[in-house]
Amino acid sequence: MTIQSHPPRHAAHLVLYGGLAAAGLAVAASAVGYRIFVEESRIGPGFLPLVARLLLAVLASVLLVKQMRAPRAEQEPSHEDVDHTGRTTEQRTRVLRRVFALLFVTLLAVQYLGIVLAFGLLVLVISTWLEGRRPLPAVLMSATSAAAMYVVFAVFLRVPLPTGVFGF
């Protein structure tokens, strides 16, 4: 069973909208530095950023007020919060954090391993470590996807993909 996400907390929304409103107002001042008008009253480079930021501040304030007035949603007990793969919310959140971290590490590793190998390894690690696939099918899947990407982008479309120490 696929579970719907819980509605984000009331406080988180308040922080988001408050942050947007404050950022809109605070950064609007920076637009002035780019000149709002240039010679002959023509629009300068700071005009649109200023107008947009002020508008954002107003809209975020409206959302903030609406959120403050809205009744707090009752948090329902989550005893059935298990998806069709058998993962609980906590487990899913842990997987998500790991995917975030793995993606970040992969992007950093591209300069050493090349883009095809780095992402091929990402597929392998996700498949085995996070998704619990058996090693052989996971290796086959990552090798096939890496080879397909290489053929399509580097060979067929002649995109000069970043290479690493292994030269591909």
Add this chain to the structure above:
Amino acid sequence: MIENLLLGLSTAFTPMNLLWCFIGVLLGTIIGLLPGMGSSTGVAILIPLTLTVEPVTALIMLAGIYYGAQYGGTITSVLLSTPGEAATVVTTLDGYQMARRGRAGAALAIAAIGSFFAAIVSLLLLAGLAPPFAELALRFGPQENLAVMVLALVTMVAFSGQSRTRAAAMATVGVLLACVGVDAGTGEARYTFGNINLLSGIPYIEVVIGLFAVGEVLHQIRVGMAKPIRAGFRDLMIRRQDVRDSAGAIGRGSLLGFALGCLPGAGTTLASFIAYGVEKRVSKNSKQFGRGAIQGVAAPESANNAAANANFIPTLTLGIPGGATTAVLLGALTVYGLQPGPLLFAEEPDLVWGLLVSFFIGNVILLVLNLPLAPVFAQLLRIPYGYLYPIILFTSFVGAYAIDNNFFSVWVVFVFGVIGYGMKRFDLPMAPLVVGVVVGALFEKALVQTSAIEDGNLLMIFTRPIAVTILALAVLLMIGPALMRRARALLGPTRPREDREDEETHV
């Protein structure tokens, strides 16, 4: 008109031209499947392959890539919520929902049928109206363009249901993102923080890949991965009722797409967003929009195809590209020694009409290829998401790199992937943000030009009849629904507010 079409048919219906048209459509579909590899990149990469053939044959193939890529983009938008093309972003909203309900085959089929119908309509309109439309397009100055951009932003916000304020906030954020880079008026760098990659602005294709593809993957992991869809083959086929339900949407989308495609710079993406917005307003099935309405696929798909064809009006008759891909094609024309402009129709009629008729042939090929294949493509959804998402991440990031051969694009995708995930968590609509990013730069350019022409007095825009008409339409879209509700409230009893809220969806 008939002679021109016959001339076009005799040019396009040679075995060589048919073969290259087929190759172009096929390659375009494959290119469209790859995130980031839009039609403009595909056409640019494949121009060298066409240097050995006749100019008309080369153009027929390149045009095939153009609309083939749009259909390819539709396939990934519907099946994986990963738009391969900017013009198919809006298709994810209802197409993906249809796929999750086991109706991916119908969504893909209606996209092919809608595109085919749009090709016929736009071919007839091109044949009959190319010269007067080109003349009308010439009357579109910066003031009118500014009004069109306002209309685009208002349309997206106006059709966001209960989340109008949030949609407006997100559209504003999109416009702000578009402000990053070199200012169109003075050449001054803004908000680049010394990063040379930001001088040309935040690239919107990367933004789209990050928000829709990576953001969706992260969201799916968080909420519990989507179940494999095990719909029967019969359910995957399009039904006669689906076609009947979509007929109006296809007609409206085609006409709207054609009209917008004639405007230089408006492009197919804008056409698809506006067509979706309008359809959401006028459709009898409007409450299903965002939840898997077939009209929400039919309208934008017809619009982007009609706009793609109509883009050739300013390109061929004025030498002004209608969008990014036609800008590349314009370059290709000069490579082949042709001079686009008003005289091209008179001097190279076989080339122009052969090319225009090839749109029709190409779309027939697309329909024949894709209608039976739609349920086959839909089988992709049987694969468990745990297998799919690492591949989606792989394709998205490599595709993003291939746009500019620049690793900065990959980081942009990562950042916007995280932002996209956050937006889904907070139920913030993504489509207005994308429209803001796409329209923002064009909007500012038109604003600066209008200001320069009118000596800083923007109110002079109200002396231009076409601009005033477009702005009036925008105002009507904004306040029309509220006025209607007021009028209904005055005339009769209203339904409880909760009922109305149930009908609204976020896009």
